[in-house]
Amino acid sequence: MSLVIPPLASAARRLRAAAASAPFAGATAAALAGLLCLSAPSHAAPVHVTVTVENLAPANGIAFAPLHFGFNSGVFDAFNVGAAATEPIISVAEGGSGSAWQPAFAAADPTATRGTVGGLLLAGATATLKLVVDPLLNPFFTFASMVVPSNDFFIGNDSPTRYRVFDAAGNLAIGAIDQLASDIWDAGSEAFDPDAAAFTGNNGLRTPQNGVVSFNFSELEGFNGRSTGAGYVFTSGLQADTAIYRISFEASAVPEPGSASLVLASLLGLGWVARRRKASAA
Ligand SMILES: [Ca+2]
Ligand SMILES: [Ca+2]
Numbered sequence: 073m074s075l076v077i078p079p080l081a082s083a084a085r086r087l088r089a090a091a092a093s094a095p096f097a098g099a100t101a102a103a104l105a106g107l108l109c110l111s112a113p114s115h116a117a118p119v120h121v122t123v124t125v126e127n128l129a130p131a132n133g134i135a136f137a138p139l140h141f142g143f144n145s146g147v148f149d150a151f152n153v154g155a156a157a158t159e160p161i162i163s164v165a166e167g168g169s170g171s172a173w174q175p176a177f178a179a180a181d182p183t184a185t186r187g188t189v190g191g192l193l194l195a196g197a198t199a200t201l202k203l204v205v206d207p208l209l210n211p212f213f214t215f216a217s218m219v220v221p222s223n224d225f226f227i228g229n230d231s232p233t234r235y236r237v238f239d240a241a242g243n244l245a246i247g248a249i250d251q252l253a254s255d256i257w258d259a260g261s262e263a264f265d266p267d268a269a270a271f272t273g274n275n276g277l278r279t280p281q282n283g284v285v286s287f288n289f290s291e292l293e294g295f296n297g298r299s300t301g302a303g304y305v306f307t308s309g310l311q312a313d314t315a316i317y318r319i320s321f322e323a324s325a326v327p328e329p330g331s332a333s334l335v336l337a338s339l340l341g342l343g344w345v346a347r348r349r350k351a352s353a354a
Contacts, residue, residue, distance in 0.1 A: 117242065119207055122322040124200040125217075127193045129316045130309035134292060135271065135302065136193040136227075136317065137168025137218035143210035144184035146233040148177045150216060151285050153230050157259040161216065161285075165226040165259035166278065168218035168270065177214070185210055192220070194302060204326060207238035213249070215319060221271035221295045221306060223278070224259040225288070227251050227317055237321055248320040253310040258288035272298040272306065 125139050142148065150173060151161040163172035170188065177186055185206070190199030213235045216228035229235060239245040260283030262268070268277035272295055292308040300306050310316070 117207075117328070118204045118326045119242070119323045120202060120326055121205045122200055122202045123187070123189055124198060124318075124320045124322075125190050125193060126198045126318045126320070127195050127316070128318055129195045130307070130314070131195045132304045132307050133195055133309045134222075134316065135195065135220050135300075136190070137164075137220060137270075138170075138188045138190050138193075139199075139215055139217040139319065140164060140170035140173055140186075140188050141213065141215040141319075142177050142181070142184040142186035143205045143237070144177070144181045144186075144212050144214055144232070145210060146212040146236075148180040148184065148214055149230075149232045150176065150214070150228065151230060151257075151259070153257075153285050153287075155284055156282075157224075157261045157285050161226070161228070162224070162259055162261050164216040164218055164228070165224040165257070166218075166262055166270075167275065168220070170216065173216060183209060192302070205238075205323075207242035207244075207323075208240075211236050211238040211240075213237045213246075213319075213321075215249075217317075218270065219256055219292070221266065221269045221273075221298065221300060222292065223264055223269045224262040224281070225292070226257050226259060227255060228257065230285075244321060244323040246321065248318050250315060251317040251319075252312065253289040253314040253316055254287060254312040256287065256289040256292075256316070258283075258286055258291065260284045260286060264291055264294060266295055266298050269295070271301045 123141065127136055151157055157165065160173040160176035164170045174186060177184060185203060187201055187203055189201040193199060212233055214229055214232055216226055219225040219227060235246060235249055237244060237246045260281050263279040263281040265279060267273040268279065269275065289310050292310060295306045296308055298306050
């Protein structure tokens, strides 16, 4: 059995070996080895990410169930336009809970950083969640949230690689994801019926639609005039280009005092060697 040693680690090892055998040059080598180890790209620096969601829809219009999301490697695909919805996305679209979506995501991409942000998000409301993300391991963002009132409407990304929020260097590449009314999906799993819809009826009732996932926001007008669970009378007020939802991202470094002090120690080591050499030459 042989170990494959990456070039930088190998260089660091040779420098450490040199450090053990030669006094002054060795000290320089040890300091350089320390720096090389720190610069080796074996670990992505984790970052703090604040995810903020905002309901931009017109007042007394649509609201949203909690946003289910995950920073991920780009392999979890919960639905496809033109195909029948499966249990994971139905658990978001018909009930808002994501009770099958989250486990399916975890099974498909075990190292994804998943979360849920907000409760019932009414027009004008915002909610935030801060979490730690590895930007190189999980550069993509996937999300899903039920639109209410509806029987099976939701927002979400069809392609798992649609939103790459971190670039190859681990820097934030997208400040926000904006959704318009024309981005709203009908899961095609439950037939339109305000009396059986979340927010205006008995959400426990349902009539199978046996359709496929498709874009659909115009059907929301069918809820106009209905009293909602939040007490207001619903008016859709949506055109295709009406802004309805924004997910924004802010990233900041996670402090790593241990690494910082190692770099400082290495630099101080180099300075000490330089002073010793100057002293010997004098
Ligand atoms: Ca898809
Ligand atoms: Ca439907």
